[in-house]
Amino acid sequence: MRKSLKIFSLVLVLAAVLVAACTSDASEETKGRVKLAYVQWADAEASTAVASAVLEDMGYEVKEDVVSAGVMWTAVANGDADAFVCGWLPYTHAPYWKRYKDDVVDLGAYYKGARIGLVVPKYVPIESIEELKDHRSEFDGKIVGIEPGSGIMIHTREDTMPGYNLEDWNLMESSGPAMTAQLDRTINRKEWIVITGWKPHWMFFKYDLKFLKDPKKAYGGSEELHAIARKGLKKDMPEVAKVLKNFYMTDEELGEVMYEINVKHIRPKEAARKWVDEHPDVVKEWIS
Known part of the structure; x- marks a missing residue:
């Protein structure tokens, strides 16, 4: 019995040495x-x-x-x-x-x-941010956004909405994945939606989208x-x-x-x- 315990203890020691050696080698690599x-x-x-x-x-x-x-x-x-x-x-x-x-x-x-701005599906018949205020009901007064601390949300909240008289609109806070999920659902229903969009982004490869013109340069340039x-x-x-x-x-x-x-x-x-x-x-x- 004692002999078996000694052998078992020796095996444990050897195993520990091997693990330590492998760990050391991995860290050195x-x-x-x-x-x-x-x-x-x-x-x-x-x-x-x-x-x-x-x-x-x-x-x-x-x-x-x-x-x-x-x-x-x-x-x-x-x-x-x-x-x-x-x-x-x-x-x-x-x-x-x-x-x-x-x-x-x-x-x-x-x-x-790269660029940022407000984006809509191509089937939505407006071309400029200036036109949004005349179609509040079609968009349900909502701009679907992403994380509140992101640059595009800051520009939308502080520059675009005041600059284009959209203060009575609701800028929806979410995330990139949540925003594109909402975009997908809305496009499948052929309804109107405006989002805070940017390029490069995969959604431009999957959907027919367009940036709304920004004549007041609220989002800057390229x-x-x-x-x-x-x-x-x-x-x-x-x-x-x-x-x-x-x-x-x-x-x-x-x-x-x-x-x-x-x-x-x-x-x-x-x-x-x-x-x-x-x-x-x-x-x-x-x-x-």
């Missing part, structure tokens, strides 16, 4: 941990997943945190997150940039030609999506900073990933992995 923050927007989810896949291939452990826009900027400014790849500049995230520009590093634009990093990232993780600085996706490339995730319902990690594997030349430009 990891170049470091990168924390990427993002908001659950279609473009942000897709671009973050692609960036994560590339960094993981380079040997980094990547942790993705889904937060609100305000928390995202604050986290990077405070060093609680390393970076994010969904900074809308110069208009949408202007309030955040003004507040945190001295505490973060702009690594540059990874997507050009925008870019930027990679924003914490101060010190270039020194601490130069490879990571280099990849995020070189990171760039065209409308078609980002659209492919968003479509896989939101229309084909493939998990973001799997969609990103597929895209990275199919575009080695693009990835090579980012890491070289």
Whole structure:
């Protein structure tokens, strides 16, 4: 009996040693941990997943945190997150940039030609935001929005609604997924709906939509999506900073990933992995 106990104890010790060795080897193989923050927007989810896949291939452990826009900027400014790849500049995230520009590093634009505004299905027979006030009943006096702290909601609430005499309308707070779900239901019924929309977004690939003209420029003009990093990232993780600085996706490339995730319902990690594997030349430009 004692002999059996000794053998059993020896087995436990050896098992513990093996586990420790494996853990040590795994940690040695990891170049470091990168924390990427993002908001659950279609473009942000897709671009973050692609960036994560590339960094993981380079040997980094990547942790993705889904937060609100305000928390995202604050986290990077405070060093609680390393970076994010969904900074809308110069208009949408202007309030955040003004507040945190001295505490973060702009690594540059990874997507050009972005825009925000009010969007309706093409079958809705109006063309401008100016026409909304004359069709309040058809829209039930509602603008379907997303998270209250997002830049597009701030611009809609503070600039668009007062500027176009829509103060008596209700700006509905929800989320990106909830907004597109409402859009889908309404389009299936061929009813009127106006949403806070932005491009790039997969919904423009799935539905026939149009931006309402914004003659008063309440939403600004053309925008870019930027990679924003914490101060010190270039020194601490130069490879990571280099990849995020070189990171760039065209409308078609980002659209492919968003479509896989939101229309084909493939998990973001799997969609990103597929895209990275199919575009080695693009990835090579980012890491070289």
